[in-house]
Amino acid sequence: MQLKLPSRSSAKWRHKYLQDPATICSTVNYRLQNIIPRLASTLGEFVSTPTVNAIISAIRKRQVVHRLYLGASSLGDAGCVRLFEFLASPAGLHCREGITELFLTKNEIGAQGLLAVAAFLRGNTVLRELCLSGNPLSTDPDVIAEFTSALNSSHLCTLQILHSSSLGDSFAQVFLSQLTTPYLRELDLSATNMTRAIVPTLADYVRSTRCRLERLQCNANSLTLGGACKIVSAIEEGYSLRSVRLADLHIDDHAAAVGAEDRTIGWQGCNRALSAVLERNSIYISRVKVESLALLRYSRALFLRSGTGATKSGVHKFASLSLRSRNSRSSNAPSPFFDLPAELQQEIISYLAPSLSHQQRMRIIYYAANARTLFHPIRPSNGVRTKQLEARVQTGLGRRLVPQQGQTFEGSWRPPIWWECCCSADLRPSCRCLRRWKREMRDIWLTQVACNTYEHVL
Structure with a gap:
């Protein structure tokens, strides 16, 4: 097995990060896939050992790693555990703190491998996309609960667990009932052998504030x-989903008794x-984010002068916040806005953001009044990480492709921390990397103040 960046001549690996030096892709000897399943399970550990060693060796040679595309790499449980043990070690820490996308498709990952993934995922604020498709994973409730708990503590945005027919209702039952993460935006459970028995659990999840x-x-x-x-009826009670796919569903015996024409009419109505x-939700969500x-x-212009910091309980009173802004010792005179009663101030603010609930407006105001939110505490000076990557590209990357000077890299960024664009001033407006970083940071902030969806108030 070889770990390398794909070349331009390789049609198999033509994706948008083709020339990204921060991406590691695996090229597998696909003759291993012709081994019969029984022999593959017997030799799994022996096959995965050289594979994971090659992956670790490739990671060690990179100064910056943001993506691991390790699909069909024959890792198995042993290789998966070995890989994440390395990422948790001091030698792999630089990679752990930079990986934003992790693809482990078709690696025969079972319970032990899923627990290793959970350990890597727990508290991870950098990883944004995880693909575990085509793996048997586990139907053990304790293992699923551990994975779900780790997911809830992370900032993961996209999770793909499709084409895993061995999971069934037992996995979805535990997973969906305990899923509470506010950061997850995309979930793919296609072809996981779910039946109608899971519908109540799925409906409860999509209608809930979770x-x-x-x-x-x-x-x-x-x-x-x-x-x-x-499920559609349950979605009507929520306001977050903007895209739902329920196509190609199998028909059970009861539905088969109904005529084909009636089924077609039923699906069309559904x-x-x-x-x-979904159109209603899209309109509401767009309004909420813009407002x-x-x-x-x-709120920055009005309430930042109050000098209010974070409280131990996290609870603020709007009246006291308004009073602090009015009595601020700032050199500029306070706005006449603060001469109005607190109730009238809140009423005026409601007209500035009519699609937001009262709680959402107050969360934004309290955030804006906190001066500590103006600066990120872990911003590196002078964009060290990005400049190191740029210097490494210019000095040569061995067998890797070296792009032309000034070309930006989609992988040279980390959403949860400060990132500094190194493009020239004339190229910066068209920098895809910078636009994506801004979009990710905006989404993180909207999630922190719980303003990424519409809150219906009765």
Whole structure:
């Protein structure tokens, strides 16, 4: 097995990070896939040892690693555990703190491997995308609970667990009932052998405030038409989902008794209802995000002078905040806005962001009043990480592709911390990397103040 950056001539690896020196892709000897399953399970540890050693060796040679594409690398449980043990060690710390995307598709990862992934995921604020598709994983409730708990403590945005038919309802039951992370935006559970029995659990999740997903895919499962209709009804009670896929569902025996024409009419009605709900949610979410950012700017100008910091309990009173802003010793005179009663001030603020709930507006105001939120505490000086990567590219990367000077890299960024664009002033407006970093930071802030979805107030 070889670990290398894909070349331009390789059509297999033509993706948007083709020339990114911070990406490690695995090129596997695919003749190993012709081994019969029984022999592969017997020799799994012997096959995974040289594979994971090659991956670790490639990581050691890189100064910056942001993506690991390790699909079909024959890792198995032993290789997966070995890889994450290395990433947890001092030698792999630089990689652990920089990985934003991790793809482990079709690696025969079971319970032990899933626990190793959970340990890597716990408290991880850097990893944004994780793909575990095509792996048997585990149906053990304790293992699933450990993985879900780790996911809830992370900032992961995208999770893909599709084409894992061995999971079934037992995995989804534990996973969805304990899923509470506010950062997860995309979840793909297609072709995981879910049946109509899981519909109540799935419906409870999508209608609850625990669900902050914007995209949910459950294609190629056995949820049936009746189950899909119940899920759509539950989605109508929430406001976060903007894209849902329930296509290619298998028909159970009860539904098969209904005529084909009636089933077609039923699916068409279900799809129309779903489209209307998703369009409504998209409109509301767009309004909430735009108004949240606008209110942040207004609140900075009004309330930052109060000098309010974080409290131990995290609880503020708007009246006291307004009073502190009015009595501030700032050189500039306070705005006449603070001469108004606190109730009238809140009423005026509500007109600035009418789509936000009262709680959302107050969270933004308290955030804006805290001077500590103006500066990131772990911002490196002079963009050290990015400049190190640029210097390494210019001095040569061995067999890796060296792009032209001034070209930006999609992988040379870390969303949760400060990132400094090294493009020239004329190229900076078109820098895809900078735009993505801003988008990620904006999404993180909206999640922190719980303004990434519409809050319906009765």
